[in-house]
Amino acid sequence: MKLKNLLCATSLGIAMIAAVLPGTAAAQDSNVLNVATDATFPPMEFVDKGQRTGFDIDIMNALAKAMGKQVQWTDIDFKGLIPGLVARRFDAAISGIYITPERSQVVDFTQSYFAGGLSALVKVDSPIKTLADLNGKKVTVQVGTKSVNFLRDNYPQVQRVEVEKNQEMFDLVGIGRADAAVTGKPAAYQFVRTRPGFRVLDKELTTEAYGIAVRKDEPQLRDQMNAALAKIKADGTYNAIVQKWFSASAAASAK
Template identity: 55%
Template sequence: MKSIGTFLAAASFAAMAVITTVGAGSLPARADDAVLESIKKTGSFRVGVDATFAPFEFSQEGKKTGFDIELVEAIAKELGATKGVEWVDIDFKGLIPGLMANRFDMIASAMYITDERRKVVAFSDTYYPGGLVIMVKASNAAIKGPDDLPGKSVAVQIGTKSVPHLKQHFPTAKVVEVETNAEMFGQVETGRTDAAVTGKPAAKLYAQTHPTVTVLDQQLTTEDYGFAMRKDNAELVAKVNAAITKLKADGTYQKLVDKWFEAKK
């Protein structure tokens, strides 16, 4: 089991490995506009994703869909990606190491903007507000809010902000780390854990279609989602931010919010 600190350390190691390899001449140096030049040349925008977190990114009938998926596809058009997005599937804990190793050029996977992650990557402007919430079985009367978490077993997705938050603020809680979002919710539904801690939008959506669980009203945190890119791609970051601004101005962004969140309340 690994926490956010572990995979950030792995990301730093990956970054050093890339630098060393570049120095040896195995990979080309990447200028600020290298990704944008690649998009112009290939027509594709390479983006890493762990598509297991509805309504942001998930698979339906063999195709990726969700808020992040459609927003990034719109951003890709603004960047000039005539062939669209080349999605690279990878577990959440491997996203930052994969970005640093040049496997893709942006992460779009409902990732919170944190100070720890900023040490390794550059983030876009906030594209959606979020926060951590508690999910329990609907019949669970023992957990009514954050004050009831100490001593309880809590499922979390490995590599997410939930892990360090629980260990820091609820040290007596038994943290059960699992690989996927589905596994995490399954832990609660089957009673293997007393609760799960995860992002509010995904938890709310799941609870709407699974009445055996419920999301508590009191949030643990209020945080923001952002797209992550390498720090040496400052021009790409600026272009992505400009695209987000344009999509908000022309109404595209709000249509996606209405589609994936507002209609699901």
């Protein structure tokens, strides 16, 4: 009898542990998609009047709707997005993430949902006119982004100033503690549109593709998102979101 009770207790304990372990079926709600973002990158994702908003937010919500799911958001620093995804803290990550060979070694990506690239932002009166002028200057970048390795590999004479948040980069340029900031094109042009006294160098450093990151052991989720992306492109939802955040005039200035 005691042995039977012990076995029952052990089985119950295992079931309770399984119920709380990340990634187990018991811990997941099939109607909820847990998605992480770093909402400090306007116009892609940011907080306005206490509400999370932006192009990526609208895209993810539209995809989830097409999949018959609801989004549960997790806010995390950009540098923690990929590690957190691998650690099963959430199901997917969308945060202006460029699809790169390095990242693709540890996570999968959906098909690209928007084209971007790295751009350099400086003050209007800066002597920096071309990309070559960045060498020897203090250039600020956000930790965990492609900007860090790109400058290291292609502009070795740049003095990198690494910060945690996108806004910190712009602030350092504004107060003269950095000569330039290298960030994603949408964020750079959004900042210039909203803050006078800055400009973006005409030539981009790179041309990139944004993707939604998912774990490699969940190809079905990647495929579902790709199907949802095709659906919202076909029914006009995608174009409406693009027009909302990147009007014809804004898109033209960002090219």
